[in-house]
Amino acid sequence: MWKPEPSDVDLRYLVEQDQLTEDGLLQAYRTMCTIRAFEEAIAERYAVGKTPRFDMASGPIRGEMHLAVGQEAVAVGVCPLLEAKDAVVSTHRPHHHALAKGVDPGRLAAEIFGRQTGLCQGKGGHMHLFDRELNFACSGIVGASFPQAAGAAFAFRHRGEPRVAVAFAGEGAANHGTFAETLNAAVLWQLPLVIVIEDNLYADSTPKWAGLAQPHQFQRALGYNLPAYLVDGMDVMDVRRAARRAIEQARQGRGPSVIEAVCYRYRGHFEGDAEEYRTREELERWRALDPISRLGGRLRRLGWADGDRLARIEAEARDVVAAAVAFAERSPLPDPGEALTGVFG
Amino acid sequence: MRKLRGIAAAIAEAVDQEMAADPAVVVLGEDVTYWGAVFGFSMGLMQRYGRERVVDTPITEQTFMGMAVGAAAAGLRPVVSLMFVDFLGAGFDQMFNHMAKNHYMSGGQVAMPVTVLTAVGGGYGDAAQHSQVLYGLFAHLPGFKVVVPATAYDAKGLTTSALRDPNPVLVFGHKLLTGLPFLPFEGLEEEEVPESPYTVELGRAAVRREGRDLTLIAAGLMVHRCLRAADRLAGEGISAEVVDVRTLVPLDVETLVASARRTGRVLIVDEDYQSYGMSGELAFRIQAGAFGALQAPIRRLAVPDVPIPFSEPLERAVIPSVDRICEEARALLGAAAAASSP
Ligand SMILES: Cc1ncc(C[n+]2csc(CCOP(=O)(O)OP(=O)(O)O)c2C)c(N)n1
Ligand SMILES: [Mg+2]
Numbered sequence: 001m002w003k004p005e006p007s008d009v010d011l012r013y014l015v016e017q018d019q020l021t022e023d024g025l026l027q028a029y030r031t032m033c034t035i036r037a038f039e040e041a042i043a044e045r046y047a048v049g050k051t052p053r054f055d056m057a058s059g060p061i062r063g064e065m066h067l068a069v070g071q072e073a074v075a076v077g078v079c080p081l082l083e084a085k086d087a088v089v090s091t092h093r094p095h096h097h098a099l100a101k102g103v104d105p106g107r108l109a110a111e112i113f114g115r116q117t118g119l120c121q122g123k124g125g126h127m128h129l130f131d132r133e134l135n136f137a138c139s140g141i142v143g144a145s146f147p148q149a150a151g152a153a154f155a156f157r158h159r160g161e162p163r164v165a166v167a168f169a170g171e172g173a174a175n176h177g178t179f180a181e182t183l184n185a186a187v188l189w190q191l192p193l194v195i196v197i198e199d200n201l202y203a204d205s206t207p208k209w210a211g212l213a214q215p216h217q218f219q220r221a222l223g224y225n226l227p228a229y230l231v232d233g234m235d236v237m238d239v240r241r242a243a244r245r246a247i248e249q250a251r252q253g254r255g256p257s258v259i260e261a262v263c264y265r266y267r268g269h270f271e272g273d274a275e276e277y278r279t280r281e282e283l284e285r286w287r288a289l290d291p292i293s294r295l296g297g298r299l300r301r302l303g304w305a306d307g308d309r310l311a312r313i314e315a316e317a318r319d320v321v322a323a324a325v326a327f328a329e330r331s332p333l334p335d336p337g338e339a340l341t342g343v344f345g
Numbered sequence: 346m347r348k349l350r351g352i353a354a355a356i357a358e359a360v361d362q363e364m365a366a367d368p369a370v371v372v373l374g375e376d377v378t379y380w381g382a383v384f385g386f387s388m389g390l391m392q393r394y395g396r397e398r399v400v401d402t403p404i405t406e407q408t409f410m411g412m413a414v415g416a417a418a419a420g421l422r423p424v425v426s427l428m429f430v431d432f433l434g435a436g437f438d439q440m441f442n443h444m445a446k447n448h449y450m451s452g453g454q455v456a457m458p459v460t461v462l463t464a465v466g467g468g469y470g471d472a473a474q475h476s477q478v479l480y481g482l483f484a485h486l487p488g489f490k491v492v493v494p495a496t497a498y499d500a501k502g503l504t505t506s507a508l509r510d511p512n513p514v515l516v517f518g519h520k521l522l523t524g525l526p527f528l529p530f531e532g533l534e535e536e537e538v539p540e541s542p543y544t545v546e547l548g549r550a551a552v553r554r555e556g557r558d559l560t561l562i563a564a565g566l567m568v569h570r571c572l573r574a575a576d577r578l579a580g581e582g583i584s585a586e587v588v589d590v591r592t593l594v595p596l597d598v599e600t601l602v603a604s605a606r607r608t609g610r611v612l613i614v615d616e617d618y619q620s621y622g623m624s625g626e627l628a629f630r631i632q633a634g635a636f637g638a639l640q641a642p643i644r645r646l647a648v649p650d651v652p653i654p655f656s657e658p659l660e661r662a663v664i665p666s667v668d669r670i671c672e673e674a675r676a677l678l679g680a681a682a683a684a685s686s687p
Binding site for chain 2: 053054055056057058061062063064114115118120122123124125126127128139140141142143172173175176177203204205206210211212272276277333334335336337338339340342343
């Protein structure tokens with residue numbers, strides 16, 4: 001949901017209202033740049049061995065690959081407000097959430113490359129990332145994140161811990177029964193849960209108009225009596241504003257919320273997607289709202305960064321990612337015998 | 346005759362021809378329009394029949410499976426796409442408690458002419474939630490017919506039979522047999538497939554290669570790996586027969602038993618999890634029918650009861666390969682030789 005770009009005066013007002021600091025906003029910029037660079041580096045490495053014929057099984061990274069270029073602001077508007085022990089349950093498109101939650105880029109990359117040093121020693125892969133320390137999990141099954149995050153929230157409440165659980169999911173996943181069922185349970189039990197619907201207008205090849213009876217998730221939330229925020233998913237400040245309220249409310253034991261962040265993915269649903277279901281023009285229109293350049297522009301207007309400083313941050317982000325990918329690439333593959341271990345604990 | 350490469354075009358053609366013949370046939374599922382259900386089983390159908398008959402559903406497996414149950418009872422002949430079989434969990438109640446049982450529970454009043462098309466299998470790095478075959482799970486439950494085509498000819502003929510059948514029939518199309526450009530292909534490069542509609546009867550196994558020393562039994566992709574293994578074994582002087590089960594339900598026990606009686610040694614190769622699945626069931630049926638003729642205990646090679654891991658060396662270690670089939674075959678012959686020596 002695009003919202004008007006604030007004037008200089010209003011920008012200062014919003015920054016003050018939201019208690020945003022120079023450091024905080026620069027850090028948000030940095031994390032978004034890291035995510036962008038990470039996804040682009042994975043796209044590049046994924047393509048190796050897949051030309052001239054695109055074959056999912058060849059090259060250093062195999063299988064499906066869902067990237068979140070363009071959707072950085074959603075992850076970075078939410079996750080940095082969380083503590084390590086707060087839970088995040090993500091989806092088949094999980095890298096941006098993982099990086100924003102603080103997952104180590106090297107171990108993340110190594111898992112995507114199927115290496116022994118990966119988060120899950122190569123057993124999980126890009127759709128099945130787990131980091132116990134940071135309470136991060138995800139699933140390749142659409143709709144799976146809602147109840148699992150609710151379960152984490154249930155555990156926190158049960159033990160009287162001031163913790164919050166966040167479920168990320170797409171607008172396509174929000175059609176799944178698990179969304180409605182989780183809303184009901186979460187309100188009924190006043191769980192410390194924040195559900196973030198990342199509405200990028202498409203579920204695979206299926207445009208939103210072909211899949212949703214109501215255009216907005218807040219319309220659904222109304223029926224369950226819980227707060228729902230409709231935010232500009234291409235604006236990290238707007239996402240953060242709603243996330244701060246929702247997370248505080250949950251942490252204080254005042255129940256769940258829904259955040260609906262309208263955004264756009266620049267790349268295909270998965271790498272190799274021919275994208276016959278959308279136009280180049282539509283993509284260009286959304287690129288004009290790019291979350292990184294919009295935040296960069298605001299940092300300049302606030303006098304908190306100039307072009308050089310932003311360029312330096314971008315270069316540093318690329319270095320971090322290059323080191324992560326290099327770590328993954330020089331890490332060994334797991335021993336085949338490992339396949340038979342670990343079914344039971 | 347016209348030639349096809351892979352099962353995807355063959356399955357889509359079968360659905361197309363049944364749609365042309367019968368307005369009661371509708372297609373439901375995720376991404377069945379532009380993407381042809383991802384693995385091609387409905388490709389071209391939207392362009393021919395429009396979004397009224399080829400319906401992209403929201404991501405709601407429970408609901409569209411339930412709708413298929415209700416629509417079938419009300420006189421339609423739904424073809425439902427379950428994009429990957431791994432997603433069955435999200436719609437399984439409607440399938441196993443209703444689709445599979447309503448005909449029986451209603452004392453035969455309710456018809457259930459539903460065809461479910463689903464993509465199965467691993468071997469291309471899609472990990473634990475997108476690489477399973479799971480046909481044993483469905484075959485376990487009374488009320489489903491279970492079709493696992495290995496060739497384009499069978500895929501078309503069996504799918505046509507499925508659509509004309511008054512019962513729920515599940516067609517398990519292996520991703521590495523689809524012939525789509527973005528995946529490896531292990532099927533037959535060129536196959537003669539008639540353009541006009543035809544059926545292949547459900548419940549008839551096929552002997553794909555005749556042999557004397559042992560019988561390899563498999564379904565889907567594993568039929569091709571067994572054929573390659575048989576080629577290699579032939580170079581070592583071992584003559585392997587290869588039997589393609591084609592349909593797990595109904596099961597052609599006769600053909601399996603006859604082959605076991607001829608060769609006296611059986612290796613069952615399965616891409617499903619090993620325990621409580623097809624391999625155990627076939628072994629039981631074969632020993633019951635060919636006990637006296639068996640020269641060695643029946644062997645099996647299947648996924649060793651672990652989820653399919655992501656990393657390539659791990660994935661290779663669990664999905665049966667041509668190498669492993671050959672090793673097991675040699676071991677079976679060795680065991681047989683040992684058993685028959687005084
Ligand atoms: C239960 C289930 N059904 C179907 C799929 C196949 N699938 C994977 S991603 C996807 C679309 C998801 O759309 P959305 O929730 O909007 O997320 P996005 O991909 O846009 O981030 C589908 C249908 C799946 N993984 N799980
Ligand atoms: Mg989406």
